[in-house]
Amino acid sequence: xxxxxxxxxxxxxxxxxxxxxxxxxxxxxxxxxxxxxxxxxxxxxxxxxxxxxxxxxxxxxxxxxxxxxxxxxxxxxxxxxxxxxxxxxxxxxxxxxxxxxxxxxxxxxxxxxxxxxxxxxxxxxxxxxxxxxxxxxxxxxxxxxxxxxxxxxxx
Amino acid sequence: xxxxxxxxxxxxxxxxxxxxxxxxxxxxxxxxxxxxxxxxxxxxxxxxxxxxxxxxxxxxxxxxxxxxxxxxxxxxxxxxxxxxxxxxxxxxxxxxxxxxxxxxxxxxxxxxxxxxxxxxxxxxxxxxxxxxxxxxxxxxxxxxxxxxxxxxxxxxxxxxxxxxxxxxxxxxxxxxxxxxxxxxxxxxxxxxxxxxxxxxxxxxxxxxxxxxxxxxxxxxxxxxxxxxxxxxxxxxxxxxxxxxxxxxxxxxxxxxxxxxxxxxxxxxxxxxxxxxxxxxxxxxxxxxxxxxxxxxxxxxxxxxxxxxxxxxxxxxxxxxxxxxxxxxxxxxxxxxxxxxxxxxxxxxxxxxxxxxxxxxxxxxxxxxxxxxxxxxxxxxxxxxxxxxxxxxxxxxxxxxxxxxxxxxxxxxxxxxxxxxxxxxxxxxxxxxxxxxxxxxxxxxxxxxxxxxxxxxxxxxxxxxxxxxxxxxxxxxxxxxxxxxxxxxxxxxxxxxxxxxxxxxxxxxxxxxxxxxxxxxxxxxxxxxxxxxxxxxxxxxxxxxxxxxxxxxxxxxxxxxxxxxxxxxxxxxxxxxxxxxxxxxxxxxxxxxxxxxxxxxxxxxxxxxxxxxxxxxxxxxxxxxxxxxxxxxxxxxxxxxxxxxxxxxxxxxxxxxx
Numbered sequence: 134x135x136x137x138x139x140x141x142x143x144x145x146x147x148x149x150x151x152x153x154x155x156x157x158x159x160x161x162x163x164x165x166x167x168x169x170x171x172x173x174x175x176x177x178x179x180x181x182x183x184x185x186x187x188x189x190x191x192x193x194x195x196x197x198x199x200x201x202x203x204x205x206x207x208x209x210x211x212x213x214x215x216x217x218x219x220x221x222x223x224x225x226x227x228x229x230x231x232x233x234x235x236x237x238x239x240x241x242x243x244x245x246x247x248x249x250x251x252x253x254x255x256x257x258x259x260x261x262x263x264x265x266x267x268x269x270x271x272x273x274x275x276x277x278x279x280x281x282x283x284x285x286x287x288x
Numbered sequence: 289x290x291x292x293x294x295x296x297x298x299x300x301x302x303x304x305x306x307x308x309x310x311x312x313x314x315x316x317x318x319x320x321x322x323x324x325x326x327x328x329x330x331x332x333x334x335x336x337x338x339x340x341x342x343x344x345x346x347x348x349x350x351x352x353x354x355x356x357x358x359x360x361x362x363x364x365x366x367x368x369x370x371x372x373x374x375x376x377x378x379x380x381x382x383x384x385x386x387x388x389x390x391x392x393x394x395x396x397x398x399x400x401x402x403x404x405x406x407x408x409x410x411x412x413x414x415x416x417x418x419x420x421x422x423x424x425x426x427x428x429x430x431x432x433x434x435x436x437x438x439x440x441x442x443x444x445x446x447x448x449x450x451x452x453x454x455x456x457x458x459x460x461x462x463x464x465x466x467x468x469x470x471x472x473x474x475x476x477x478x479x480x481x482x483x484x485x486x487x488x489x490x491x492x493x494x495x496x497x498x499x500x501x502x503x504x505x506x507x508x509x510x511x512x513x514x515x516x517x518x519x520x521x522x523x524x525x526x527x528x529x530x531x532x533x534x535x536x537x538x539x540x541x542x543x544x545x546x547x548x549x550x551x552x553x554x555x556x557x558x559x560x561x562x563x564x565x566x567x568x569x570x571x572x573x574x575x576x577x578x579x580x581x582x583x584x585x586x587x588x589x590x591x592x593x594x595x596x597x598x599x600x601x602x603x604x605x606x607x608x609x610x611x612x613x614x615x616x617x618x619x620x621x622x623x624x625x626x627x628x629x630x631x632x633x634x635x636x637x638x639x640x641x642x643x644x645x646x647x648x649x650x651x652x653x654x655x656x657x658x659x660x661x662x663x664x665x666x667x668x669x670x671x672x673x674x675x676x677x678x679x680x681x682x683x684x685x686x687x688x689x690x691x692x693x694x695x696x697x698x699x700x701x702x703x704x705x706x707x708x709x710x711x712x713x714x715x716x717x718x719x720x721x722x723x724x725x726x727x728x729x730x731x732x733x734x735x736x737x738x739x740x741x742x743x744x745x746x747x748x749x750x751x752x753x754x755x756x757x758x759x760x761x762x763x764x765x766x767x768x769x770x771x772x773x774x775x776x777x778x779x780x781x782x783x784x785x786x787x788x789x790x791x792x793x794x795x796x797x798x799x800x801x802x803x804x805x806x807x808x809x810x811x812x813x814x815x816x817x818x819x820x821x822x823x824x825x826x827x828x829x830x831x832x833x834x835x836x837x838x839x840x841x842x843x844x845x846x847x848x849x850x851x852x853x854x855x856x857x858x859x860x861x862x863x864x865x866x867x868x869x870x871x872x873x874x875x876x877x878x879x880x881x882x883x884x885x886x887x888x889x890x891x892x893x894x895x896x897x898x899x900x901x902x903x904x905x906x907x908x909x910x911x912x913x914x915x916x917x918x919x920x921x922x923x924x925x926x927x928x929x930x931x932x933x934x935x936x937x938x939x940x941x942x943x944x945x
Contacts, residue, residue, distance in 0.1 A: 143632055151648065154685065158652050161680035162659075162673065169670035187672055203808050203886075203895050222806045223886035223895045226858075226867040237674070 167237060175240060176214040182240050188216065188248075189235040197230055209234060209246070220248040228253040291356050294344030295435040301337035301392070302425040304330050308395075308418035312411035316483075324407050327414040328399040334421065335396035342389045345434055346376050354445050357438040358382060364447035364863045366834035374458035375448045380598070381434035383461060387578070388424050390462075390469040391417065398473060398498075405494060412480035413473070420472055423605045431598045447834065447863035456516035464509030464536060468574040470502025471543060475571035478564040479613055482620040487564060492554035495567075497922045499550060500780075503543045504918025510536050511911030519871060524804065524882050524899040526907055529678040534657045535577035541650035542570040545643045552636045555701055557628055559640065561621040566643075568617060572610040573650070579606055580657070633704045638696045642689060649685040653678060690745035690792060693785050694752030716755060720748035731878070732801045732902070742796015749789030757782050777924040784917025791910025797903040806886070810893040818900045820881065821845045827858075827885070827894060835859040837870070840894060842883045844874065851881065856896075858885045871897075880904050 169187045170180065180186065193215055196208035203222055207230075208215045218236055228234065228251065238248035308330035315323025345358075349372045354360040362378045377386040395417040402410045428434070451457070477495045481487040513536070514526045527533065546566040553563045579602040631637055656673045664670050698712040724744035728735040757778060761770035803818045814823035825841035837857040844851045854872035861868065871884035879902045886895030 139632065147644070150644065154648050154652070154681070157684060158655065158681045161677045162656065165674045165677035165680070167672045167674060169672065185674075187670075199889065203806055223897050226869055237672075 169235075171211045172209055172216040173211055173214045175216050175246065180240055182242055185237065185239050187235055187237055188218070188246055189233070190215075191233055192228070192230050194230050206245075209236065216246050217244075218246045218248050220251060222251075225251060225253045290344050290347050291353070291435040291437065294341040294348075295433065297337045297341040297344065298425065298429060298433075298435070301334050301341070301388075302422065302429060304334040304337060305418050305421040305425055308334060309415050309422055312415035312418075316408055316412060316415075321407065324411040327411040327418075330418070331392070331395040331399040331414050334418075335392040338385075338389050338392040341435075342376070342385055345382060345385060346373060348435075349373065349375055352445060354443070355437055355439070355441040356434075357436045358434045360438050360442050360445045362448050363445040364834060365444065366863070367445075367448055367453075368833055370455075370458065371448055371453050374452070377461050378448045378452050381428070381432045383465075384424065384428050384432055385434050386462060387465055387469060388421065388428065390465050391421055391424065391472060394470055394473050395421070398476075402494070409477075409480055409484060409486075409491075409494075412483055413476040416476035416479050417472060420476075420609065423609065427598075427601050427605065431601055444863070447861065450835070450859065450861045450864065450866045450868040451520060454516060454520050456512055456519060460509060460512040460516055462509075463505050463512060467502050467504075467506025467509050467543075468536075468539065468577060470498065470505055471539060471567075471571040471574050473498040473502065474543075474546060474567040475613070478567035479616060481624075482564060482613075482616050485620060485623050487553070487560045487624045489554050489557060492550050492563070493927065496547075496550050496554060497924075497927045499543065499547055499567075500918050500922040503540075503547055504915045504922065506536070506540050506543060507911055507918060508915040510540060511908050511915070514911070515908050518904070519873065521869075524871070524884070524897060524901065526798075526904060529656075529675040531657050532577075532581050534653050534678075535580040538650045538653055538657075539570055539573040539577060541646050541653070542566060542573050545646040545650075546570050548639045548642050548646075552639050556630075556636050558626045558630050558636055559643075560624040560626050561617075562643070564621060564624065565617060566647075568610070568613045572606070572613075573654075575602075575606045575609060579603060631703050633699065633706070635696055635699050635701045635704070637704075638692050638699055642692050642696070645685050645689050645692075649682055652681040652685065656681070687741075687745065690749050690788070693749050693788065697752050697756045697785070712755070713752065716748065716751040719751055720744055723747040728797075728800070731797075736800040739796050739800035742792050742800070746789040746791075746793035746796070749792065750786045753782050753785035753789065775924055775926065776920045777926060780917040780919070780921030780924070782917070783920060784914045787910045787913025787915075787917060789910075790906050790913060794903045794906025794910060798901050798907065801902045802904075803898075803900040805898050806895065807898060808889070808893055808895050810891070813893075815898070817898055819846055820851065820900060822883070822896075822898050824894065824896065827888065830857065832859065834863065835861045835868075838885065838888065840883070840885050840896070842872070842896070844881055854881070854883045856883045856885045858887075875905060877905050878903060 167185050167187050169189060172188065172190050174180065175188065188209055190209040190211045193208040193210045196206075196215075198206045200206070204219070205221070205224070206217060206219050209218050210216070218238075219241070220236070220238075232253060235252045236246065236248035237250040237252075238246055241247045308327060311323045311330065312327040314320070315326070345356075347353075348356045348359050349363055350369065352359065352363050352365050352367075352372070354363075358379070358381045362375045362382070363372055367375065375382070377383040395414055398410070398413055398417065402413070405413075474495055477491070477498070481491050510533075513533070517528070518524065518526050546563065549559050549563045549566055552559045579599065630640065632640070656677050660671045660673055694713065694716065695709065699709055721744065724740050724747060725735070727743045727747075728739040732739075757774055760774045760778065761767060764770035764773055805815070805817050807815050809815060809824040811824060811826035814821055816822075821844070823843040823845070825843060827838045827840040830837045830839040837859040839855050839857045842854045842856065844854065852874035854874060856872040857870040859868045859870055860866070869884050871882060873883075874881040879900060882897075882899040882901060884897045886897060888894050
């Protein structure tokens with residue numbers, strides 16, 4: 134009888150333990166999940182202000198403006214639309230105008246994306262897959278050159 | 289000529305690997321001793337071929353033979369010799385060759401050191417390892433041949449990715465792979481036991497040193513990777529929950545669980561089928577790690593150029609290996625009956641809890657790592673799961689483990705007594721509480737919840753783990769005889785557990801008392817962080833063998849006296865047109881001062897990242913202690929003596945029949 138009760142207790146403990154773990158995991162997951170958006174998605178609206186998300190695209194040529202300290206503003210664009218981004222901090226080594234970036238952050242009330250972290254990869258081979266994919270639809274060789282886009286962005 | 293020789297050796301190895309798989313299996317079915325014995329020679333022949341291929345690729349790198357496409361893509365005539373040798377595993381094709389080299393090395397080791405195993409078990413293990421090598425060799429030859437020629441031959445190579453030009457990184461992948469691949473031996477043992485239906489204490493004793501050896505390499509590999517990321521990426525962090533880090537951490541967690549469940553299987557004959565399942569899962573997670581890293585599905589510093597064909601191949605390979613092993617498990621595992629009762633308040637009961645926590649932690653990380661990939665594959669949107677998720681699920685799962693480590697050191701096998709346990713743990717618990725309160729206040733003048741918890745768990749683990757050794761020494765009359773009478777396995781376990789405690793201390797203190805600051809400083813300006821004054825003198829040009837750098841000079845003062853002068857660099861590698869940050873660190877056991885250069889502004893000022901990281905060294909020290917613990921445990925003479933005894937028993941048993 135005691136053996137049986139002990140086993141029951143063990144099973145109950147396991148169920149409770151796994152339940153707590155699942156609940157913890159689930160809430161943590163929901164709170165920390167970030168969706169990936171392209172600038173077109175953000176411009177189209179429907180993204181709640183303040184929700185944390187990832188924005189990926191190319192840094193528009195000539196859009197980089199530095200303020201005092203380490204404050205910086207630039208525009209991130211895909212082949213159609215662009216979104217202003219604000220960031221304060223040290224930029225990654227591979228950050229360049231005209232190159233791909235992924236920024237974590239949220240959309241501010243003034244429709245400016247406030248970035249908390251910026252990732253950049255400059256080589257086409259090292260381009261974040263999300264960016265590469267959002268730039269697809271370019272008939273030339275699939276090399277993500279996106280030349281037509283750069284023309285749009287610069288204008 | 290040399291590349292062709294290497295290529296040929298690979299093809300030959302594939303043929304041998306096929307034989308190595310098929311012959312022993314037929315031998316096992318027909319009970320043919322000759323075919324069984326063939327397994328060992330095949331394993332040795334395969335190892336020789338792969339070694340030849342590996343040396344050929346290395347020679348091509350040393351000679352900078354740019355007619356080999358892989359060399360042209362990853363070397364440069366200005367690249368220093370040591371990095372030309374380590375460039376062999378600097379990208380996809382070569383790292384696969386390294387993987388293969390390790391796998392055949394492990395198989396070779398099995399064929400040499402397992403002469404004492406029963407012939408059928410040893411042959412089956414080698415055959416199963418042969419299946420894995422066949423798959424990988426096919427993968428290499430069909431999708432990623434490192435010896436492919438390039439025509440026309442370029443005059444200059446594209447150079448090694450500058451991120452990889454660091455000593456830490458030169459040795460990080462080999463150690464990591466030794467671990468990943470090493471779990472294939474535990475996997476093969478488990479599958480062989482499922483085939484023969486014999487999974488007993490002797491089986492567990494044969495499997496343990498192999499598993500521990502693989503585990504200790506993985507531990508060292510992860511530790512090195514963390515240290516490298518800290519030094520080389522310029523972010524000052526030691527763990528990022530990057531998917532590729534997770535990919536190496538999941539097999540580590542599962543492997544740690546496996547080591548502990550193997551102990552239960554050996555000592556008590558319990559948890560047999562669970563142990564077999566864990567062995568299968570651990571290696572599957574290692575394969576998953578390889579898939580995640582090599583397929584390019586991940587955004588990460590580790591991701592190489594992606595090629596869907598490769599990803600698909602590894603995915604199918606993984607599905608076949610894991611799928612068939614699990615099928616076999618489902619079919620045969622019910623035969624593996626455990627003898628005896630499992631009492632929860634006993635060492636085996638505590639080890640079971642340890643397994644539950646470790647496996648659930650691994651599962652939580654698996655979900656966080658794979659969920660975004662699954663969503664993406666199903667076109668349901670692109671998401672990423674940030675570090676806060678992993679911290680939120682991992683820390684509560686891992687904290688109870690520390691309590692268990694202390695308990696496990698005093699609770700005996702079979703059945704523990706609450707009163708006796710309390711008697712033995714009273715003092716360690718008191719000491720841990722005292723240290724938890726005093727240490728944060730003494731070192732930093734203020735206590736945070738995290739620091740106190742970390743110090744409590746860390747001190748508890750170290751003290752409680754050490755007392756087993758202490759009691760064993762006290763049991764002998766003389767200290768020296770006591771010291772030498774403690775078996776290596778016990779030293780190893782104690783050291784590894786103490787390493788865990790040291791790690792916890794480091795983590796808690798770094799997070800609680802670290803300072804991180806991004807600043808913009810003009811030459812000769814300074815900033816105060818923590819108790820330190822960081823003065824930026826300026827930046828000048830400096831030259832390296834294959835790069836040019838801007839070298840900053842930062843003086844650090846504490847109160848009135850100067851602590852250090854650091855020279856962080858911003859390097860430019862012309863051959864790849866790449867920029868790299870080389871941070872500068874003033875390291876000591878109690879605190880690191882870390883400076884890295886950001887970028888230069890038009891007015892001559894620079895952006896700098898400045899970090900003060902208390903006790904961050906303890907994190908890696910913890911990893912190294914675990915590694916050393918593994919070394920000691922795996923080399924315990926008990927395994928060698930037991931092997932001889934088992935062999936003798938097998939021979940004696942075979943004689944009369």
